[in-house]
Amino acid sequence: MTDYVFTTRQGALILLQLRFNTRKNIIIRTQLSGRLQLSIPRRFTQNALDQWLSDHETLLEQYWQRQQQLLSTQPETIWFKGQCYPYVVSPVCVKVGWYGDRGFVLPLAMDKERPYRDLISWLQEEAQDYLLERLRYWSQQLNLRPVSMKLTTARTLWGVCRPQTGIRLNWRLVGAPLWVVDYVCIHELCHLIHLNHGAAFWQLVNRHTPHTQTARMWLKQHGSALFIPEKRW
Ligand SMILES: [Zn+2]
16 A cells, blocks of 8 residues: 555545555545545556546546545544443543443643544454354354454454355444344344345344344444544544
8 A cells, every 4th residue: 555645637636555466447535534545556657547547637636636535534422332421531530431321531742643542452452352252152052163353453344254264243233222232243143154134144143033124224323433534623
């Protein structure tokens, strides 16, 4: 990956992160790192890239604006195990704490990013127990054993199951209620039998959870709130 700065005809700067891949087309993504991500075919030359950028300047500007909006909305609440909690910064507290209904307390630090980073690591650690324990539980219940069970930091999925690599659950599901987590675990485990999303697959999922529809709705409704940025800028 390389960083790249594109200057528009008006002289505005657009910060890009280039990712080379084997696809044939170019994909633009907004992301929380403060840069637009551009996936481009590996065979693209510098000239071809510059040409493409200037041909698609308006489109890039639209994405860039959306990117800026994304960064200006920072969470003041955090979803944790299905509940939405406020978080406050305290001068006396030394490490991130969770005070039940009162929410999260973050220490006041010289380094402004620090408490927030600590909160993210705290949540990721909680996610290890909360999510993987549940996945192991359902793996036993259904008698389906993936080759491995881990968490992922991916931005585009809640879970993934591949016969060769096993199951990965998104750590951000730590914000979801247990019955939603259960649904995702069951969904991924059932992929060990059916790799597709055909009728037989859904039949199997529904045999083990009554929450398929409501869980999918919940994720649609609250999913983006669970995707709190890993860094603040
Ligand atoms: Zn699936």
